[in-house]
Amino acid sequence: MATSESTTTLPGDPAPPDELRVGVIGLGFAGTTHLDAFTALPGARVVALAGQEPARLAELADTRGVESRYADWQDLVARDDLDIVSIGVPNDLHHPIAVAALSSGKHVFCEKPLAVNGDLAQEMVDAARAADRVLEVAYNHRRRTDVQWLRRHLDSRPFGDIYHSRASWMRRTGIPGLGSWFTSRTAAGGGPLIDLGSHVLDIALFLLDEPRVTSVSAVAYDRLGTAGRGGSTRGVSERRDFPYEVEDFASALLRLDNGASLHLEASWASYSKADEDIEVDLLGATGGARLHVDNYSTTDTLTLYSDVAGAPTVSRPRLTDPGRHHQAVIAEFLAAIALGEQVPAGQPRHTGHYGEFALHRSRVLDAVYSSAAERREVEVVR
Ligand SMILES: NC(=O)c1ccc[n+]([C@@H]2O[C@H](COP(=O)([O-])OP(=O)(O)OC[C@H]3O[C@@H](n4cnc5c(N)ncnc54)[C@H](O)[C@@H]3O)[C@@H](O)[C@H]2O)c1
Structure with missing residues (x-):
């Protein structure tokens, strides 16, 4: 050699x-x-x-x-x-x-x-x-430059206590290949919550410094997928004979061990304005932040909210590179x-x-599905 x-x-x-x-x-x-x-x-x-x-x-x-x-x-x-x-x-x-x-x-x-x-x-x-x-x-989206920048910014606690957050990934018509393995409960384990929601859950827990999610109250629906609406052509797997067995929209309120809450939402298909929109909002006692990604390669995704000399103030960090994901x-x-x-x-x-961080995310997703099925608040397995 x-x-x-x-x-x-x-x-x-x-x-x-x-x-x-x-x-x-x-x-x-x-x-x-x-x-x-x-x-x-x-x-x-x-x-x-x-x-x-x-x-x-x-x-x-x-x-x-x-x-x-x-x-x-x-x-x-x-x-x-x-x-x-x-x-x-x-x-x-x-x-x-x-x-x-x-x-x-x-x-x-x-x-x-x-x-x-x-x-x-x-x-x-x-x-x-x-x-x-x-x-x-x-969890590649957590490695976006804007997410990493915001995490570093949060080290100095610019917003005081963050008491509530929202994290969502919504598609208008994005069921990944109706009939592909993505829509099989056995092969995929779930729909947009496990597919897209897992990414925004990961981003939110990372930004919030890894609190444990203690319990979940959730709903899930499959109105569009089961009716054959909202499909897109994604994936190279050639089998297209899987039934539609998963949700096409899920929404969950998560309680965190630090007393804060997180609202998680994901859709593959929904009659909403979104079409591949990732949104994370952090609401703090003295300020807040919003991440809005509607195109993976954009960098003007962050907005910060605070008060300067008593006046509500909005700032937009100018990042130059979306990151290597x-x-x-x-x-x-x-x-x-x-x-x-x-x-x-x-x-x-x-x-x-x-893989410990990913394990906690899987436990949270389990609790969301259980809560939606049982129509009650469910504790997350430790
Ligand atoms: N992190 C991300 O941004 C991201 C994006 C897309 C997909 N994913 C994940 O990646 C995984 C795959 O998704 P995809 O969109 O690439 O799916 P896909 O259907 O396009 O591709 C799946 C591949 O798996 C192969 N495969 C299936 N059974 C196999 C076997 N027995 N032996 C060898 N190969 C086999 C298929 O031949 C195919 O090439 C999923 O877990 C999905 O959640 C992650």
Whole structure:
């Protein structure tokens, strides 16, 4: 292996020994984004790719220089020369793939939601802890520049106590492929709440400094999806014979352990003005903030509210870069793996690297679904 400083690695070259060897599973938006992010970052090399669309598998592997291709995830995970398995497949496959990969000593980068329910998410976190491997979850929208900037701004408590927040992701006509796995309760675990709501829940809990959600009162409806309305063409998976079994709109009031509250809302389809709008509002005792994203690449998304010399004041931070999203969370994942190598054997890795934050989000989503089904307030499992 050539090691001179001027060496250029070409797609298809074997990975040098110090590069982490990555296997990516999934060829849709998620898998392709993982493939491109790992390819763009130093320190990792995608050497294996799996997915069930043969033409797309060949095209992605050829254009990105990936040596090994598989139709099924089990053949990829069975390899003993991979350091990382990256999961971009339907939600119900996250758990079996992650547990198999972690138990065979691989680090795992997994798409959100961590699993289709909290109990399976717990098993994944347990598997990561038992194997002392990093389990990171693709909450990429939290890595937006505006969200990161606002989190740093909140360190100085500019709004006093934040007593109530709102977090929503609303689509007008965005059911991801009527008949695809996304609308199957077994394959997806839920509808827009688990798909989009999990992202805005993640953003809100991050901004609020990770309070625990203690209880939930929620409603969920499926009026448009079951009537065949509100569909869009998303996803590369070719099966289109799944029934519509999930909500198309959910709304929940969450109580937090610090006494504050959070209103969470998500729709794939709704007769509303929104069409792919992410909104987060923070209401504090001495000020507030609003994040409104209606296009992933815009930067004029933040508005801050306060009083200056007794007069209500509005300011708009001027950020210049929307951020790298998936690439940023994968860079953090690679850094956590590197940091872990320095932790003496038997010592716990830095808290949070076994997927614990994502587990709490899964427990909250479970409580929302239970509350909506049982029409009562439900406690979140610790
Ligand atoms: N973080 C984000 O912004 C974001 C965006 C979109 C999707 N996602 C998540 O990513 C995941 C995938 O979503 P998508 O939109 O890419 O889905 P998709 O339907 O477009 O692609 C799913 C892929 O999984 C592959 N697959 C299914 N069964 C397999 C098996 N047994 N072995 C190997 N491959 C298999 C399919 O062949 C397909 O390539 C979901 O968990 C979804 O929630 C996250």
